[in-house]
Amino acid sequence: MKQLMIKRFGDASQLELVEQEAPCLATNEIRVQMHFAGVNPVDAKTRAGLGWGAEAIKDQLPWTPGLEVMGTVLELGAEVSIYQEGDRVFGLLAGGGYSEQLVVPANALLRVPSAVSDETAAGLSLAGITAWQALTEHGCLKAGERVLISAAAGGVGHLAVQIAKNLGATVVALASSYNHEFLRNLGADEVLDYREQEQVSQLESVDLFIDLVGGNSGKSLLTNVKEQGRVVTVPTNTADDVINAALAKGLSATGMLKHNDNQQLANLMQAVVEQKLRVEISHVYPLAEGELAHRQIETGHTRGKVLLQG
Ligand SMILES: NC(=O)c1ccc[n+]([C@@H]2O[C@H](COP(=O)([O-])OP(=O)(O)OC[C@H]3O[C@@H](n4cnc5c(N)ncnc54)[C@H](OP(=O)(O)O)[C@@H]3O)[C@@H](O)[C@H]2O)c1
Structure with missing residues (x-):
């Protein structure tokens, strides 16, 4: 082989x-x-x-x-x-x-499941588990909250947008303009180009920020988080930097490393079967x-x- x-x-x-x-x-x-x-x-x-x-x-x-x-x-x-x-x-x-x-x-x-394509099943696991754990285990997202997701059109991001929406949140997604229609179709409520700094700085602040870019991007977006809001920074190599900057602003912040959980994965697959989640x-x-x-x-x-x- x-x-x-x-x-x-x-x-x-x-x-x-x-x-x-x-x-x-x-x-x-x-x-x-x-x-x-x-x-x-x-x-x-x-x-x-x-x-x-x-x-x-x-x-x-x-x-x-x-x-x-x-x-x-x-x-x-x-x-x-x-x-x-x-x-x-x-x-x-x-x-x-x-x-x-x-x-x-x-x-x-x-x-x-028989209704699910080979490709969808192959692409769900790592990004899906990461998105789920970032939003729920680490981010403690609740219905009615505003969540900001950077790299929203990427592997983790496009699933996080849909999961956050399914959980009843208002989703603010950051992506290049060529991805805006894609993200609106996935349920994002507000979509912004992360390069348009003035627009981004005028965003209504959020309860939870899921940072999927890390580094300077993660740090600069902390100004969009409410006082006592929460930050989950997902890229591990810049996590300490983003967490320290968030703590200095009085936010609660954590990094994460996804862990395997087949029950969570089965739940995500069920959402795919029910057409609530698309890979x-x-x-x-x-x-x-x-x-x-x-x-x-x-x-x-x-x-x-x-x-x-x-
Ligand atoms: N800690 C963990 O357990 C864990 C697990 C999984 C992933 N990760 C990490 O999480 C990060 C995201 O993973 P992924 O699989 O989603 O990556 P990915 O699919 O490669 O992400 C691609 C997306 O990043 C966006 N992007 C690039 N630069 C950006 C910026 N400055 N601001 C906003 N968006 C930007 C792009 O948006 P546009 O094309 O729209 O510009 C693109 O849609 C990676 O660093 C990965 O290593 C960590």
Whole structure:
């Protein structure tokens, strides 16, 4: 089977398609034929040797990125009774998703409902879980509150807009003008171009700010948060900076690292089935073109999600 891997940290050209032995199957595991793997900014940052991801794997090179997949069950371990061959499954992984085949514990993934496409299931997990946890576990968003979401058209942002709307919030979304209609169609109440600083500074202040850009962007938008408002800064590498600036203004602020939770993921998938949540897939590349997929995510201007096709 083929797998994309890096042998050393570096730019996107480090991603190399390598023929590997298919992994062995333990009795509690399933073998999955990958159909689609999500490509996320953390994959590219880790590949480049940056952040907590690179710190965690620096002694484990060569390394295969990929934290979310969708595929079909090829083979069952002797003790596995919850699946049959051919079942469609999706979910979050600890890594290694950019592979034609994966071996995972049977309870690690969830079944894809028949009404849901392969692509949607592949793109939901990481961004969906992050958006949900940012808004609810960390942001404690309540119906009737105003929430500001930066990078609103991106992977996490476009799901956060819809989830916040479903939770009864008034959603203020920041994005380039070419994304404004897209965001209004997803339910955003107010949409602004983050480059129009005067307009942004005149926004009615918000109860909660979900910062999906971090750094100077995150810090400059703190002026839009109500006194005693809340800030969740999602990019980890600039979190301390944004949190300290927020605390200095008397706001409550936290960073976050998403955690896997299959119940939350099942709830998000149910919202997809009920057509309350839509996953936008803007780019699909063959597995062999992982380099292009990483170059796309590194533009910082992807609408929705990027996938690799197995
Ligand atoms: N802590 C965690 O557990 C966790 C989990 C997931 C993601 N993250 C991090 O969260 C961030 C967002 O992830 P993502 O997957 O949503 O990224 P993404 O899909 O790559 O985000 C792309 C979006 O960013 C927008 N953008 C770029 N510069 C901007 C700026 N200055 N102001 C406002 N928007 C801007 C673009 O908007 P336009 O095209 O409209 O300009 C584009 O829609 C990344 O840093 C990622 O690493 C953290």
